[in-house]
Amino acid sequence: MKHIRNFCIIAHIDHGKSTLADRLLEHTKTIGSRDMMNQVLDDMDLEREKGITIKSKAIQMDYVINGQQYTLNLIDTPGHVDFSYEVSRALAACEGALLLVDASQGIQAQTISNLYLAIGNDLEIIPVINKIDMDGAMIPEVKDQIIELIGCKDEDILLASGKSGIGIEEILQAVVARIPAPEGNAEAPLEALLFDSVFNSFRGIIAYFRIYNGTIRKGDKVRFLATGAEYEAAEIGVLKLGLEPRKEVKAGDVGYIITGIKTAKDVKVGDTITIASNPGNAIQGFEEVKPMVFAGIFPVVTEDFEELRDCMEKLQLNDASLTYEIETSQALGFGFRCGFLGLLHMEIIQERLEREFNQTVITTVPNVSFIAYTTRDEKIIVNNPAEMPDPVKIDRVEEPFIRAQIITLPEYIGNIMTLCLGKRGILLNQSYLTPTRVELIFEMPLTEIVFDFYDKLKSNTRGYASFDYTPIGYREADIAKMDILLNGDKVDALSALIHRSRAQDFGRKLCEKLKELLPRQQFMIAIQAAVGAKVLARETISAMRKDVTAKCYGGDISRKRKLLEKQKEGKKRMRQIGNVEIPQEAFLAVLKLD
Numbered sequence: 239m240k241h242i243r244n245f246c247i248i249a250h251i252d253h254g255k256s257t258l259a260d261r262l263l264e265h266t267k268t269i270g271s272r273d274m275m276n277q278v279l280d281d282m283d284l285e286r287e288k289g290i291t292i293k294s295k296a297i298q299m300d301y302v303i304n305g306q307q308y309t310l311n312l313i314d315t316p317g318h319v320d321f322s323y324e325v326s327r328a329l330a331a332c333e334g335a336l337l338l339v340d341a342s343q344g345i346q347a348q349t350i351s352n353l354y355l356a357i358g359n360d361l362e363i364i365p366v367i368n369k370i371d372m373d374g375a376m377i378p379e380v381k382d383q384i385i386e387l388i389g390c391k392d393e394d395i396l397l398a399s400g401k402s403g404i405g406i407e408e409i410l411q412a413v414v415a416r417i418p419a420p421e422g423n424a425e426a427p428l429e430a431l432l433f434d435s436v437f438n439s440f441r442g443i444i445a446y447f448r449i450y451n452g453t454i455r456k457g458d459k460v461r462f463l464a465t466g467a468e469y470e471a472a473e474i475g476v477l478k479l480g481l482e483p484r485k486e487v488k489a490g491d492v493g494y495i496i497t498g499i500k501t502a503k504d505v506k507v508g509d510t511i512t513i514a515s516n517p518g519n520a521i522q523g524f525e526e527v528k529p530m531v532f533a534g535i536f537p538v539v540t541e542d543f544e545e546l547r548d549c550m551e552k553l554q555l556n557d558a559s560l561t562y563e564i565e566t567s568q569a570l571g572f573g574f575r576c577g578f579l580g581l582l583h584m585e586i587i588q589e590r591l592e593r594e595f596n597q598t599v600i601t602t603v604p605n606v607s608f609i610a611y612t613t614r615d616e617k618i619i620v621n622n623p624a625e626m627p628d629p630v631k632i633d634r635v636e637e638p639f640i641r642a643q644i645i646t647l648p649e650y651i652g653n654i655m656t657l658c659l660g661k662r663g664i665l666l667n668q669s670y671l672t673p674t675r676v677e678l679i680f681e682m683p684l685t686e687i688v689f690d691f692y693d694k695l696k697s698n699t700r701g702y703a704s705f706d707y708t709p710i711g712y713r714e715a716d717i718a719k720m721d722i723l724l725n726g727d728k729v730d731a732l733s734a735l736i737h738r739s740r741a742q743d744f745g746r747k748l749c750e751k752l753k754e755l756l757p758r759q760q761f762m763i764a765i766q767a768a769v770g771a772k773v774l775a776r777e778t779i780s781a782m783r784k785d786v787t788a789k790c791y792g793g794d795i796s797r798k799r800k801l802l803e804k805q806k807e808g809k810k811r812m813r814q815i816g817n818v819e820i821p822q823e824a825f826l827a828v829l830k831l832d
């Protein structure tokens with residue numbers, strides 16, 4: 239155990255994490271230059287090609303210094319606030335972190351939020367100024383920023399370039415010298431933290447763990463403490479470029495387990511793995527990650543529903559934080575109401591359905607989960623506007639609140655205040671972390687964050703703000719269901735749940751946006767936004783003028799073929815509702831309102 243080091247790399251996006259990781263793998267000959275592809279830890283396609291997990295989330299390097307061999311486990315972390323629980327579990331599997339800062343950019347928002355997560359997990363921080371080969375490198379300035387932020391000494395800061403390979407050996411030496419070896423007792427009952435899992439179509443679910451105490455052996459009957467599921471360890475091992483089976487993996491080390499588990503629900507990030515016959519204790523409080531945002535996912539072509547169902551099942555094996563159940567919409571037919579960790583997660587799922595599973599889908603207006611209490615004191619969880627009871631039957635509605643932490647530069651405080659207060663935020667605290675870094679704490683309704691908060695925050699601070707949030711429970715709110723009518727017909731898939739004070743403005747903007755997004759037809763289209771029977775806004779799309787060229791189209795075969803091809807290609811993300819065609823953008827128009 240003395241010769242193991244577990245560490246991760248944390249950085250603001252694009253500060254060169256993947257490139258540096260590649261250099262470390264190359265330098266330790268973990269990957270021969272023949273296998274070397276740029277950004278090995280990143281590539282999902284490659285992963286599937288090889289039928290193993292290279293995206294791997296963890297990779298083991300052998301490193302020899304002064305005649306002594308060390309095992310270095312590099313653990314990869316996701317980089318977005320949606321996944322902060324997973325980031326913190328990955329960090330919990332390490333004793334140290336390389337804090338990477340781009341020499342030409344200096345400290346940026348995510349540098350700070352990631353640093354805080356690392357400090358929160360008691361990690362030893364090794365600051366590295368990266369990309370020093372660049373013309374714009376500002377080494378002395380960035381050094382000062384780092385010293386101010388973490389209070390280290392000048393000589394603690396390493397200089398590197400992942401691109402030209404400068405400083406790689408020094409980084410490896412620092413990992414060995416400065417990051418503490420893991421502690422733990424290999425003879426004690428097994429306590430292993432499950433920090434990530436992936437689904438592999440050949441092998442089933444592969445779970446990654448870090449052992450705190452005990453030893454896991456092939457063939458052991460293991461138990462997942464939080465879920466209570468028990469399985470036999472069909473294969474265990476360590477992670478090199480691929481999976482390397484071992485007979486046992488001991489305290490301090492990082493490894494994987496394959497058990498033939500086919501239910502993603504049994505394997506949850508943050509759970510503790512132990513031996514069923516001699517169980518240890520849970521390593522830390524296990525937190526069930528709850529979906530925060532819900533939206534419908536529908537096939538573009540109704541007949542593809544079964545196929546989509548199949549894909550959803552597979553996708554969930556790969557991503558246990560995705561939840562779904564069947565939903566029926568008058569407008570869109572059969573589909574799924576899905577629960578996501580956040581909007582980015584929603585985008586990722588949609589993209590994976592399209593890229594990995596070849597599905598063309600429509601995603602509907604996202605919403606948070608409300609609680610409605612009826613006058614008969616029933617409690618109804620509302621994950622879908624359609625589930626909101628009739629207003630006359632509602633006693634009260636509650637909405638989820640969050641505590642938002644925003645870190646920014648002093649010059650953006652005004653913009654952020656305007657933004658957050660406009661979103662029903664309540665300022666709790668404002669404090670200076672350093673003379674040039676301010677932290678603002680707000681309480682805000684989650685629903686206001688869901689729509690476009692993150693984009694607005696970025697544009698109002700020129701990208702110079704980091705944002706993180708934690709749920710703090712439910713509060714009463716005046717929530718209304720807004721319906722959209724096209725030529726008098728309600729389109730359920732366009733309904734949204736919003737705060738009543740915003741309904742008028744929201745309805746007007748949404749109608750304007752839909753007017754922009756809906757293609758013109760041969761007839762006029764009336765777009766109306768209504769709460770109950772009350773119409774709040776209306777726009778009209780005038781009819782298209784008769785297209786004279788349309789008449790030419792008769793027997794001309796090449797034109798006909800073109801049209802057919804167009805239709806074929808046109809599993810376009812477009813749905814015909816009544817006689818109006820609605821493109822995907824229109825379903826998500828609420829996300830783009832100014």
Ligand code: GTP
Pocket residue numbers: 249250251252253254255256257258317368369370371372398399400401402
């Ligand atoms: P994300 O995975 O998107 O968070 O980015 P990352 O932090 O992994 O950064 P990545 O390694 O993808 O590098 C971002 C960009 O910076 C790429 O265009 C790299 O080619 C470039 N880059 C990375 N390291 C260096 C370096 O040391 N010097 C120079 N000049 N460019 C670098």
